Amino acid sequence: xxxxxxxxxLLSQMSVxxxxxxxxxxxxxxxxxxxxxxxxxxxxxxxxVRYAPLGDPIEIKVRGYLLSLRKExxxxxxxxxxx
Amino acid sequence: MSSVNTSTQQEPTIRTIVxxxxxxxxxxxxxxxxxxxxxxxxxxxxxxxxKKSGTLVLAKDRVVNVIDLxxxxxxxxxxxxxxxxxxxxxxxxxxxPRPDVVVCVVDAGNLERNLYLxxxxxxLGLPMVIALNMMDEVERQGREIDVAKLSKRLGVPIxxxxxxxxxxxxxxxxxxxxxxxxxxxxxWRMAPxxxxxxxxxxxxxVNHEKMHQQEAFAEALVLLSLGQKLxxxxxxxxxKRFYKEELISQIKVIQERFKAKGLRARxxxxxxxxxxIKVVLKDxxxxxxxxxxxxxxxxxxxxxxxxxxxxxxxxxxxxxxYMIFTIATYPMDWIDFGFSKLGEWASAIIPExxxxxxxxxxIIAGVGGVVIFLPQIxxxxxxxxxxxxTGYMARAAFIMDRVMSKVGLHGKSFIPLLSSFACAIPGxxxxxxxxxxxDRLVTVMVxxxxxxxxxxxxxxxxxxxxxxxxxxxQKAGIMLLMYLIxxxxxxxxxxxxxxxxxxxxxxxxxxxxxPYRLPSWKAVVIHMWERSKLFLKRAGTFILAMSIVLWAxxxxxxxxxxxxxxxxxxxxxxxxxxxxxxxxxxxGYDWRIGIGLxxxxxxxxxxxxxxxxxxxxxxxxxEETLRESFQSAAWPDGRPLFTPLVCLxxxxxxxxxxxxxxxxxxxxxxxxxxxxxxxxxxYMAILAYLASLxxxxxxxxxxxx
Numbered sequence: 001x002x003x004x005x006x007x008x009x010l011l012s013q014m015s016v017x018x019x020x021x022x023x024x025x026x027x028x029x030x031x032x033x034x035x036x037x038x039x040x041x042x043x044x045x046x047x048x049v050r051y052a053p054l055g056d057p058i059e060i061k062v063r064g065y066l067l068s069l070r071k072e073x074x075x076x077x078x079x080x081x082x083x
Numbered sequence: 084m085s086s087v088n089t090s091t092q093q094e095p096t097i098r099t100i101v102x103x104x105x106x107x108x109x110x111x112x113x114x115x116x117x118x119x120x121x122x123x124x125x126x127x128x129x130x131x132x133x134k135k136s137g138t139l140v141l142a143k144d145r146v147v148n149v150i151d152l153x154x155x156x157x158x159x160x161x162x163x164x165x166x167x168x169x170x171x172x173x174x175x176x177x178x179x180p181r182p183d184v185v186v187c188v189v190d191a192g193n194l195e196r197n198l199y200l201x202x203x204x205x206x207l208g209l210p211m212v213i214a215l216n217m218m219d220e221v222e223r224q225g226r227e228i229d230v231a232k233l234s235k236r237l238g239v240p241i242x243x244x245x246x247x248x249x250x251x252x253x254x255x256x257x258x259x260x261x262x263x264x265x266x267x268x269x270x271w272r273m274a275p276x277x278x279x280x281x282x283x284x285x286x287x288x289v290n291h292e293k294m295h296q297q298e299a300f301a302e303a304l305v306l307l308s309l310g311q312k313l314x315x316x317x318x319x320x321x322x323k324r325f326y327k328e329e330l331i332s333q334i335k336v337i338q339e340r341f342k343a344k345g346l347r348a349r350x351x352x353x354x355x356x357x358x359x360i361k362v363v364l365k366d367x368x369x370x371x372x373x374x375x376x377x378x379x380x381x382x383x384x385x386x387x388x389x390x391x392x393x394x395x396x397x398x399x400x401x402x403x404x405y406m407i408f409t410i411a412t413y414p415m416d417w418i419d420f421g422f423s424k425l426g427e428w429a430s431a432i433i434p435e436x437x438x439x440x441x442x443x444x445x446i447i448a449g450v451g452g453v454v455i456f457l458p459q460i461x462x463x464x465x466x467x468x469x470x471x472x473t474g475y476m477a478r479a480a481f482i483m484d485r486v487m488s489k490v491g492l493h494g495k496s497f498i499p500l501l502s503s504f505a506c507a508i509p510g511x512x513x514x515x516x517x518x519x520x521x522d523r524l525v526t527v528m529v530x531x532x533x534x535x536x537x538x539x540x541x542x543x544x545x546x547x548x549x550x551x552x553x554x555x556x557q558k559a560g561i562m563l564l565m566y567l568i569x570x571x572x573x574x575x576x577x578x579x580x581x582x583x584x585x586x587x588x589x590x591x592x593x594x595x596x597x598p599y600r601l602p603s604w605k606a607v608v609i610h611m612w613e614r615s616k617l618f619l620k621r622a623g624t625f626i627l628a629m630s631i632v633l634w635a636x637x638x639x640x641x642x643x644x645x646x647x648x649x650x651x652x653x654x655x656x657x658x659x660x661x662x663x664x665x666x667x668x669x670x671g672y673d674w675r676i677g678i679g680l681x682x683x684x685x686x687x688x689x690x691x692x693x694x695x696x697x698x699x700x701x702x703x704x705x706e707e708t709l710r711e712s713f714q715s716a717a718w719p720d721g722r723p724l725f726t727p728l729v730c731l732x733x734x735x736x737x738x739x740x741x742x743x744x745x746x747x748x749x750x751x752x753x754x755x756x757x758x759x760x761x762x763x764x765x766y767m768a769i770l771a772y773l774a775s776l777x778x779x780x781x782x783x784x785x786x787x788x
Contacts, residue, residue, distance in 0.1 A: 028347075031591040033308060036353045037157045038593055039196045044357075053389045054485035057494075059596060063195040066379070066596040068481050070488070073591055 007081040012058065012074035014048045020079035022046055027076045035073060039063040046079060097183045097259060099148045100139065101171060103204055104188035105197050106154035107474075107597040109216040111135075112246040112606055113188050114151040117256075124613050126755065128178055132167045133515070141260040150179065156196070156595075158203045160305060162518050172207050173298055184263050185211045186255070191228060191243070192220035192598065194368065198237075198360045199353075202271065205239070206304075208297030210263040213241040214255055219248075220598070225372050233367040238267050247603045271359035273351045276344065280337050281307065291330055306334050307341075308349045379474075379598040386478050396482055399475070400501065403466045407459050407505045408536070414458035422451030440638060441631065449630020452686050453745050456506050459536060460618055461611055463502050463509040468610045470498070472602035476516070477594060484592065490574045491581030493517055493592060496526040500573065503533035504566075507746045511753055512614055521585045525577050527753060528585075528763055531746050532573035534566045534738060537687040541737050544691055548713045549730040569738045572770065618749070625748035626685075633685050637678075637696075651697055656681050670736065670775040671729040673718060683742040690737075728787050732779040739771035 008023050022044050025032045039062050040046070047061040057070045102117075104110040114122070118137030125134045135151040152171060153164040160166045167176075174181025185204055189197040205211060213234075221228055234241040242258060244251030272278060281303050288299035341348040385391050426447045433439040470476040476498065484494030495517045503510030510530045517523040534542075542565055546558050553561075636656040651657050660677030667677055675697045682693035691709070698712040716724040741747070741764045750760040 033159070033349055033353065034157075034161065034591050035593055036350050037159065037199065038595075039199065039357060041350070041354050041357050050383070050387060052387065052481050052485060053392050054482075056485050056488075057481060057592060057594075059387075059481070063193075065193045065196060066598075068477075068484075068592075068594050068596055070484070070592040073593065 008078050009081060010075055011046070011048075011060070011077040011079050012071045014079060014081075016048055016050055018081065019045065019047045020081040023078040023080045025076055026078050029076070031073065032076070035069070035077070038067055039065075040067070040077065045082075097141070097147050097262065099150065099180050099182045100184050100186060100259065101150045101152055101182035102186050102188060103152045103168065103172070103200070104154060105156055105190065105193075105200055107595065108154065108188045108190040108193075108197060109246045110154055110188040111151065112603050113186075113214060113216065113244065113252075114149065115603075115606055115609060116246050116249055116252045117149050120609075124617070127167050127176065130163050130167065130755065132163050134179075139256070139259075141256060145260065147259075148180075150182070155200065157200060158301070159308065163520055164518065169301075172204060172209065173301075182209060184259060185209045186214055186259075187211055187239075188214045188216050188246075190220075191215045191218050192224055194228070194364060195357075195360055198363075199356055201237070201239075202356045202360065203301075205237075205267050206269065206297060206301050208265055208267065208295075210265040211239050211267075212255065212258060212263055213237070213239050214246070214251070215241050215243045216246050218243045218251075219245050225370060227369055227371040229367045229369075233363070236270075236363045236367065238270075247601075270363070271355045273355045274346065277341075277346060277348060277351050280340070280348075284334065284337060287330060287333060304352050307338065308352070382599050383478070383596075386475070387481060392482055396479060399470075399479075403463075404505070406466070407462050411458040411462050415455050418451070418455050418457065422447055422454070425451075437638075441634060444638075445631050445634030446627065449634065449685060450627055452630075452689060453626045454619070456508070456537070456745075457615060457619070459505050460509045461615055463505055464513075464611045464614045465607065467498065467502065467509070467513050468607035469602050471516070472600065472607060474597045474599045477596045480594060481596060488592075490578040492525065492577055493519065493522050494594070496522060496577075499526050500530055500533055503530040503535060506535050506537070507531040507533065507743065508618055508749050509614065511746070511749050512617070514753070524754065524759070525580045525585050527750060528580060528759070528766075529573040529577045531741050531743065531763070531767065532569050532576065532739065534569040535687075535743075537743065538565075538737050540688045541683075541690050542734055544694075544709060544713075545730045545734050547710050548725050549727050551710065551714075565734055565738055568735065568774075572739060572774075576766075576770070617752070618745075625751075626744055629685055629744040633682065637682065637693075651678060669780065670772070671726070671732050671779040673724055675716070675724075676729075676733065680736075680740075680742070683737075685744055687737060687742050726788050728779055728782040731782070732775040735778050736771045736775040739767055739774050741767040 009020075010026065011022075014020065022040060022042050024042050025035075040060075044062060049059040049061050049066060051058050052068075055071075057068045058074050059066060059068045060074075061067075102110055102114055114135065114137065117139045122135060122137030125136075126132065127134045132153055137149050137151075138146050139149045140146055150171065152168045155162075155165045155168050158165055158169045158172070160169060170176050171179050172182065172185065187201050187204060189201060201211075201213065215228070215230065215233075218228075228243075230241050230243055240258060240263065242251050242255045244255060246252070273281070281300070284303040284306065285296070285299045288294045288302055289296065292299070294302060338348065386395050426443045429442050429447060430439060433442055467476075470479065479498060480494030482494075483497040487494050487496055496514070499510045499514040499517070501510075502513055507530050510533070511527050514523050514526045514530070517526060542562055546553075546561050549561070550557065633656075636659070637651060637654050639655055640653065641650075656678050657674070659681055660674035663677045663680075664672075664674040667673075667680070672680070675694075678697050679690045679694045683690040694713075695709055698709065698716065713725045714723070718724055747760045747764060750763060751757060754760070
């Protein structure tokens with residue numbers, strides 16, 4: 001069961017270079033759609049590329065391209081870490 | 084070109100082609116390649132979305148319209164851009180015919196996400212061609228795309244292109260000339276339960292709203308995805324989309340059913356599309372050889388670095404301003420020279436009298452005073468275009484977002500606000516890169532608070548009067564203070580607007596960081612030219628009218644005395660100055676400064692020349708002459724007029740007041756209403772008055788004079 005997976009953390013807590021698979025949106029909201037439309041969908045691989053110089057926003061690699069989102073948004077996305 | 088109908092053997096006949104695609108997919112480059120320079124820029128009716136259209140020569144005697152849709156990631160109706168893109172594709176806009184063919188421009192280096200929009204457009208049932216652009220980047224990524232296979236799997240003809248090298252354009256044109264047929268079978272499927280409900284909703288829409296099948300399907304997906312919003316914005320949706328109560332309540336029933344079953348209807352279609360894309364691409368893309376070092380990665384390691392990132396950022400910004408304030412002064416001098424020569428020439432051929440006065444002092448001087456900013460605007464747009472085309476703009480927003488979010492703004496608001504230090508006009512025009520309409524409006528509303536270059540002459544003369552003996556270091560300090568007050572004011576007002584008037588559901592900050600690319604000079608130059616043309620045309624007509632009005636205020640009613648300062652005193656402007664004296668006296672100003680304020684409405688730097696006339700030192704007086712007459716100016720009771728406190732109060736007034744007709748004209752154009760420029764003028768006037776009042780009265784209270 002993925003719910004019991006101890007390695008599920010929030011995207012905003014990942015460190016640079018860490019990879020994982022998007023598990024689900026922790027909070028359902030109107031914004032989830034907009035994020036999903038950019039290709040950040042459950043089951044998709046994601047990698048944290050870097051944080052902005054002031055620590056926010058966060059830059060991720062998803063579906064082969066670079067996307068940035070605020071920590072506030074990343075707080076809602078749960079990721080299963082790759083081994 | 085009336086003989087378009089001769090090509091009857093062509094089936095179906097193409098009249099309108101639409102270019103659709105994601106931002107950064109090279110759509111505009113392709114548009115430029117298609118239309119050469121046969122293009123025009125306007126606005127879609129009722130909104131501020133830019134409408135770019137042009138013509139393409141398909142074959143001899145076959146000229147078709149090409150419309151460049153705003154670049155979007157999706158056709159969901161979240162932003163005005165997406166709404167327009169969708170409406171154009173569905174043929175819902177009265178001034179735009181439904182397209183006969185859609186050319187989807189797809190970034191081959193970023194296929195997965197680009198195909199998402201393709202899949203949405205396919206659902207609308209229009210004949211489609213894919214321009215698989217930037218094929219050279221695929222090579223660099225070490226990958227290979229099986230174009231024939233991809234075309235077959237998607238059911239869409241595909242032409243590989245490299246638009247910025249003009250490759251593939253002829254093939255694409257030939258394909259369009261031969262006609263494209265709609266042939267599409269939806270490849271993606273949601274869960275059977277969901278499919279059933281969508282089917283149900285489609286039938287409702289077809290029956291009740293007389294939509295055709297494809298439109299109803301696309302609409303059904305949007306309606307289901309509206310979720311929470313359908314409850315809250317029921318009215319807005321029903322008004323905008325003209326749905327009957329009955330239909331809306333049925334949609335709600337369906338949504339309730341989903342909830343009960345635990346189905347995530349809102350994102351189901353998104354996930355189903357992406358799943359399908361993944362399957363399609365699996366067969367069509369393969370890694371050819373090991374990928375070389377990634378240029379974007381290497382550049383970002385420096386440009387978004389904790390330390391070097393800031394250095395580069397400051398360096399680029401400093402260089403931009405250096406260019407604006409140094410290089411631009413040469414053409415500005417030429418324009419100044421040109422207009423004064425034009426004035427002399429007009430004086431020579433028009434007999435002395437009202438007409439000559441109107442032409443020389445009203446029209447030529449007034450329009451010249453605004454056109455002089457054209458070089459700065461051009462250079463700014465050159466930089467903005469380059470920053471955008473290379474991909475650095477997104478990095479600047481990435482770096483600055485944390486700072487901007489403190490006042491509730493988006494990282495993308497930074498460049499428009501920064502540009503406003505040179506001139507608010509390009510700043511306001513470049514706010515178009517901000518997707519959220521409310522964020523864009525807040526940025527436009529506060530941009531003129533940034534001290535633009537037209538304030539410099541006013542600050543300079545005031546500082547000269549304020550502290551004639553000061554070192555240039557101290558003077559620079561005061562100047563810097565003025566800029567800082569403007570920045571603080573802009574931040575405070577932005578935060579205030581975001582909390583009150585323009586409060587919105589916090590928009591999501593998600594921004595693509597496109598790969599770094601070499602800029603297309605052609606696109607940058609076209610961009611510069613378009614912006615400048617808009618400035619000259621739109622603002623020009625308005626400025627011309629205002630110049631004449633202000634000239635009339637200063638010159639009428641005519642006074643017999645030869646003394647120009649006496650004449651000004653008796654003019655309408657002079658009377659207005661006297662009229663507003665009681666209002667501006669608490670700020671420390673008399674009627675003469677009042678005239679300066681009224682004159683400055685055309686453009687701030689006019690203050691200096693207006694004051695020269697009022698104090699009768701001649702319009703082209705040297706700064707020292709004017710300074711001396713300022714220093715000896717006094718109230719009727721002998722108190723000096725320009726005390727340090729008055730100078731300071733006046734400078735603060737100039738920071739905050741919106742004394743610029745060009746800005747008002749541009750804000751009118753950008754917001755498509757008189758309400759916003761009017762509001763802006765009023766709020767800034769109140770702000771200016773209050774701030775100057777606090778400075779003057781507060782200063783007196785603590786013992787200054």
